[in-house]
Amino acid sequence: MQIERQRTQSRPDVLHVSEAYGGGVQTAISRYIENSPGFRHELVVRMRQAHDVGELPDVEITRLEGSMAKFISSARRVIREKQPKVVHLHSSFAGALRVFSFPGVKVVYTPHSYSFLRGDISPLVRAGYLGTEYLLSRGPHTIAAISPHEAATAARLVSGRAAVTYLPNVAGETSLSVPTCEKQKSARTRVVTVGRISAQKDPSFLARVVERVEDPSVEWTWIGDGEASLKQELIDAGVSVTGWLSNGEALARMAEADLYFHPARWEGAPMTLLEAVSLGTPVLTRKIATLDGLGFASAGCGAEDAARSVLRFAHDADYRASVQRTAARSLDIHSSSVQGRALTHLYLVSPEEAA
Structure with missing residues (x-):
């Protein structure tokens, strides 16, 4: 266990716990910390080095290593030692810490997309994840959901002892730090996707869309890396795969693009979509239930529908402007001021009031 930076007080206001700190x-x-400056934050994390976005907040960080069982045991000990006013658990495995009692500590849990919504695991495993979430949602705590769909899902799981609130994601100042310039007019339409090449992001779906577009004036780029066989599918379909880039480089490439296309099979509230629209790059998403209510334009459910939408974006100025307006409106939902108010309410409400 490694602790960075000296403690300045004995009890933090908010202790964030994540077993998969990356991406x-x-x-x-980082945005939660940035948008709630009136609270003193600390982190307890297990790093995902391959997904490190190169952004560490200026707070005390306790790094944990080893197996998941060791992480849970060590994180439980750290929470009891530090006695934060609020412990904010991020993602499913950190959420397992809800099984323990932390007297005098308000427990907040953000799923960042429930594990039982995954499409790459068997129905039996999904049922196991769902049953676990149902049992862990019985106790007194607050679920801070990052999307309307996640909030609705949480509301079906909790008992009267738990509360659900909506905590929208925001892009923050990271994307705003990219130099802005007017996109160069071109006969080509540059389409970009960002993320790990994995079953969740569904590169196979994107490959099918590219094959159906069949328009050499549309250029496709995937920023990221991942599973070799899925990466090869993209390359074979004509997608340029950059590999992992630094966060600044990725944002710059997003800013240069004409369109961000999101092919994922399941999601929470992807930060890359918010970063894209904050950079002025419009977004089209595959129509999936988990993205409903986030304010992004839909390209339809199937590959044929998505291909038609991309072609229409490339060649229909009115449709292109409509997608751009929709993207701009989504920033009103996902603003720093809205998130700041939500965080203030979330972190100030006592465990008794939240139950």
């Missing part, structure tokens, strides 16, 4: 979760936690 969107890492970015989301």
Whole structure:
């Protein structure tokens, strides 16, 4: 166990706990800290080095290593030693800490997309995840959901001892730090996707969309890396795969693109979509239930529908402007001020009031 930075007080206001600190979760936690400056935050994390976005908040960090069982045991001990006013658990495995009692500590849990919604596991495993979430949702705590769909799902799980609130994700200042310039007019339409090449992001779906578009004026780029066989599917379909880039490089490539297309099979509230629209890049998403209510334009359910939507975006100026307006409106939902108010309410409400 490694602790960074000296303690300045004996009891933090908010202790964030994450067993998979990287990617969107890492970015989301940074925004929570940034948008609730009146609280003193600390972190207890197990790093995912391959998904490190290179952004560490200026707070005390306790790094844990080893197996999941060791993480749970060590994190439980740290919570009891530090006695934070609020412990904010991020993602499913950290959420397992809800099985323990932490007297005098308000427990907040953000799933960042429930594990039982995954499409790459068997129905039996999904049922196991669902049953576990149902049992862990019985006790007194608050579920801070990152999307309307996640909030509705949580509401069906909790008992009268738990509460559900909506905590929208925001892009923050990271994307705003990218130099802005007017996109160069071109006969080509540059389409970008960002993320790990994995079953969740469904690169196979994107490959089918590309094959159906059959328009050489549309350029496709995937920023990221991952499973070799899925990566090869993208390459074979004509998608340029950049591999992992630094966060700044990825944001710059997103800013240069004409369109962000999101092919995922399941999601929470992806930070990359918010970053894209904050950079002025419109977004089209595959129509999936978990993205409903987030304010992004839908490209339809199937590959044929998505291909037609991309082609229409490339060649129909009115439709392109409509997608752009929809993207801009989504920023009103996912603003720092809205998140700041939600966090203030979340972290100030006592465990008794939340139950």
